[in-house]
Amino acid sequence: MFDAAESTANYTIRKIEQINELIVKTIAYVRERDPKIDKEYVEAIFIQPYIKSLHLSESIEYKVKTRKTATLILDKLVAITVLDPPKKIGREIVYINSTLINILSDNDD
Numbered sequence: 001m002f003d004a005a006e007s008t009a010n011y012t013i014r015k016i017e018q019i020n021e022l023i024v025k026t027i028a029y030v031r032e033r034d035p036k037i038d039k040e041y042v043e044a045i046f047i048q049p050y051i052k053s054l055h056l057s058e059s060i061e062y063k064v065k066t067r068k069t070a071t072l073i074l075d076k077l078v079a080i081t082v083l084d085p086p087k088k089i090g091r092e093i094v095y096i097n098s099t100l101i102n103i104l105s106d107n108d109d
Contacts, residue, residue, distance in 0.1 A: 015103065015104070018103045019046065019100065019103055022046075022099060022100065022103065023042070023043065023046050026042055026045075026046075026082060026099075027039050027042050027043075029080070029082065030042050030077070030080065030082060033080040034076055034080060037073060037076055037077065038063070040061070040062060040063075041056065041062070041064075041073050041077070042077075042082070044056060044061075044062065045077065045082070045083060045095070045097045045100075046097065046100060049096060049097050049098075049100045049101045049104065050094045050095065050096045050097065051074065051083075051094070051095050051097070052092055052093065052094050052095070053067045053070035053071040053074060053093070054067060054070070055070075056070035056073065056074070057069070057070040071093075074086070074095045077095070078095065082097075083095040083096065083097055084096040084097075084098050
């Protein structure tokens with residue numbers, strides 16, 4: 001039982017380290033390509049594997065006040081290949097962070 005708990009803890013630690021490394025690399029990548037995109041928006045795309053413009057525009061954590069501005073930011077992240085192109089799911093438009101999904105779904109560690 002202890003070995004299983006230790007193995008799970010080590011697996012989780014590796015995933016967290018991989019995600020943290022990806023965040024740092026992504027912030028640097030975005031800063032090089034579009035320094036006008038604030039770090040906070042790059043960090044926002046790592047809260048979940050997907051993001052909607054509403055996540056930015058309706059949260060008090062971000063300076064974005066309108067959905068249109070949030071969409072412009074997310075579209076810039078698509079243009080520099082940080083996010084996948086937007087997809088319509090039901091009535092919502094979502095932007096997917098496929099690199100984060102790959103880390104979360106990779107079980108070969």
